[in-house]
Amino acid sequence: MTVVDRMISLELAKTLVSILLVLVVIIVSRKFLNILAKAIEGEVSGDTLFELLYLKTLAATTILLPPSIFMAILTAIGRMYRDQEMTILAAGGMGAKRLYRALSWMVVPLFLLSTYLALVVLPWTEQQAQALMKRDEQSADIRGIKAGRFNEFSAGDVVLYAEDMDKDNIMHHIFVQSRHHQDTGVVIAATGHLQKNEMGEDFVVLNDGQRYQGIPGNLDYVISQFKEYGVRIGGPEEESAALKREAADSLELWRGRSPKELAELQKRLSVPLGVAFLTLLAVPLARIAPRRGPYGNVFTAFLIYVIYENAQKISQGMLMEGKIPPWLGYVMIYGLLLCIIWALFLKNFGRRWIAHVLEEKFGR
Numbered sequence: 001m002t003v004v005d006r007m008i009s010l011e012l013a014k015t016l017v018s019i020l021l022v023l024v025v026i027i028v029s030r031k032f033l034n035i036l037a038k039a040i041e042g043e044v045s046g047d048t049l050f051e052l053l054y055l056k057t058l059a060a061t062t063i064l065l066p067p068s069i070f071m072a073i074l075t076a077i078g079r080m081y082r083d084q085e086m087t088i089l090a091a092g093g094m095g096a097k098r099l100y101r102a103l104s105w106m107v108v109p110l111f112l113l114s115t116y117l118a119l120v121v122l123p124w125t126e127q128q129a130q131a132l133m134k135r136d137e138q139s140a141d142i143r144g145i146k147a148g149r150f151n152e153f154s155a156g157d158v159v160l161y162a163e164d165m166d167k168d169n170i171m172h173h174i175f176v177q178s179r180h181h182q183d184t185g186v187v188i189a190a191t192g193h194l195q196k197n198e199m200g201e202d203f204v205v206l207n208d209g210q211r212y213q214g215i216p217g218n219l220d221y222v223i224s225q226f227k228e229y230g231v232r233i234g235g236p237e238e239e240s241a242a243l244k245r246e247a248a249d250s251l252e253l254w255r256g257r258s259p260k261e262l263a264e265l266q267k268r269l270s271v272p273l274g275v276a277f278l279t280l281l282a283v284p285l286a287r288i289a290p291r292r293g294p295y296g297n298v299f300t301a302f303l304i305y306v307i308y309e310n311a312q313k314i315s316q317g318m319l320m321e322g323k324i325p326p327w328l329g330y331v332m333i334y335g336l337l338l339c340i341i342w343a344l345f346l347k348n349f350g351r352r353w354i355a356h357v358l359e360e361k362f363g364r
Helices: 003-040 046-063 065-082 085-091 096-139 241-247 250-256 259-286 298-320 326-362
Strands: 150-153 158-165 171-180 183-196 202-213 222-234
Touching: 003 046, 003 065, 003 096, 046 065, 046 096, 065 085, 065 096, 065 259, 065 298, 096 241, 096 250, 096 259, 158 222, 171 202, 183 222, 241 259, 250 259, 259 298, 259 326, 298 326
Parallel strands: none
Antiparallel strands: 150 158, 158 171, 171 183, 183 202, 202 222
């Protein structure tokens, strides 16, 4: 590393850490409030609260790396332009190519780190978070069942009400309405508890009650009494498919090859690709005139980033619905960025300068 490389890398590192720290604190704070609300309601234990905070921080750091490096380069290089430092370096023969080389000392390790975080660590954090939440749902509050409240399960097909619940999670004075196709049944029981079978399906086991099946007044209306009766309220197959994809291994997504799995993989790959392409974009965008003002091209950068993020979401949505092939999603997003980068270089240096450089490199 030369003196210039060390100077630019150090400036970029300090700026990156500051910006990333601020963004992570803002994003994680919002998520932490949601988790804290669940902890207050008893849906999450105190130990799980801090474990989830750690996992959410790790996931947020991964996702926020591309915008952080983008903003850091704009801030650090933009300040050097305003303070005439880049003018002095340019007089010494430092052009865009040499600036990219200086930035590569920071960007290349970040690209490799972001690839590992996005493809390996991000699904791992989601797996751990889902496991923690499921453990607490099963042990702490009987899958979110609250006394004195109507609780819905199986997309509303099962409604359960318990008047009281003791410290052993035994429910008292229970009302359950279950719907299967067009048939509706009502069960009233003295007590009940949650139980899981060998298949991982959850049941509310009711004791000492009555079951009413059918429409009152019809000949097939049935009233039966029981000592023990089980009502299924959910199973493994009812877990959200989206949550399963978020926690799936990246190689499994690639092997699956379904549109939704490829869209999730594209979402993860957008982290390292964002680090690389936003770095390419930030260099011409950071170039400002000395008298332009302290904010330089911040508004333009913000507008471009908003377009980039929305293009990503649109591409992933279209890919999930099978409207476009996977390769077209990448061409749409990163081809657009390359066009913007080329346009910025034309604006900054002019057509004649670029033509001269290409002529020197490739000949007439």
